[in-house]
Amino acid sequence: MRKYEYRGVIFDLDGVLTDTAHYHYLAWKKLAESVGASFDEAFNEQLKGVDRMGSLNLILAASGKDFSATDKLTLADEKNLHYQSLIAQLSPADLLPGAAESLQQIRAAGLKTALASVSKNAQAVIERLGIAEQFDVVVDAAKIKNSKPDPEIFLTAAAGLGLTADECFGVEDSIAGIRAIKAARMFALGIGSPAVLTEADVVIAGLHHFSLQDYLK
Ligand code: BG6
Numbered sequence: 001m002r003k004y005e006y007r008g009v010i011f012d013l014d015g016v017l018t019d020t021a022h023y024h025y026l027a028w029k030k031l032a033e034s035v036g037a038s039f040d041e042a043f044n045e046q047l048k049g050v051d052r053m054g055s056l057n058l059i060l061a062a063s064g065k066d067f068s069a070t071d072k073l074t075l076a077d078e079k080n081l082h083y084q085s086l087i088a089q090l091s092p093a094d095l096l097p098g099a100a101e102s103l104q105q106i107r108a109a110g111l112k113t114a115l116a117s118v119s120k121n122a123q124a125v126i127e128r129l130g131i132a133e134q135f136d137v138v139v140d141a142a143k144i145k146n147s148k149p150d151p152e153i154f155l156t157a158a159a160g161l162g163l164t165a166d167e168c169f170g171v172e173d174s175i176a177g178i179r180a181i182k183a184a185r186m187f188a189l190g191i192g193s194p195a196v197l198t199e200a201d202v203v204i205a206g207l208h209h210f211s212l213q214d215y216l217k
């Protein structure tokens with residue numbers, strides 16, 4: 001039994017609340033193919049939760065070719081324009097099963113909620129999903145210096161909620177994100193496969209399996 005009760009929950013966005021992780025995957029795959037880098041689902045797992053330039057650098061390193069700083073900015077813009085075209089029609093119907101219910105469950109229990117996404121598109125995505133009002137605090141790329149797996153984004157979110165790290169838990173679908181939560185010394189709830197998210201405290205297949213009571217003992 002834990003000696004404290006949680007007072008806040010900090011959510012990742014892409015791949016947790018909506019399936020935008022798949023759109024990031026499609027956009028990175030197209031870019032990787034255009035520069036001759038091999039790209040598959042396993043490689044993509046290393047990109048999840050990593051910011052745009054960090055992801056691009058990993059792909060370009062895999063291509064074995066050199067790119068100038070200007071080339072990199074052009075490629076990052078191309079990927080982002082493709083990604084933005086894929087998410088243009090997002091609506092509340094694109095919330096993953098259990099996402100809206102989990103947020104409601106948490107808020108009805110009197111806990112606070114924060115979003116911790118390194119995506120510069122995060123605000124636009126939560127607005128299209130109709131959940132922007134469900135977060136007390138939104139921390140995105142504009143508010144942090146260090147991408148996941150650095151704990152900064154989760155610590156900034158907890159501070160924004162007025163809570164300590166051990167009063168919060170984090171919800172994440174990426175390896176980098178789970179590392180960031182653990183580096184922030186928070187309980188990490190993984191969304192996906194236990195075989196991939198080996199450092200998470202608990203892994204569930206999706207938020208349709210989320211039950212706040214399980215984490216408040
Ligand atoms: C993260 C995704 O949430 O945001 C990554 O897991 C993505 O795949 C990163 O690269 C940055 O997103 P954006 O929208 O700023 O390019």
Ligand code: MG
Pocket residue numbers: 012013014015016021048049172173174177
């Ligand atoms: Mg994610």
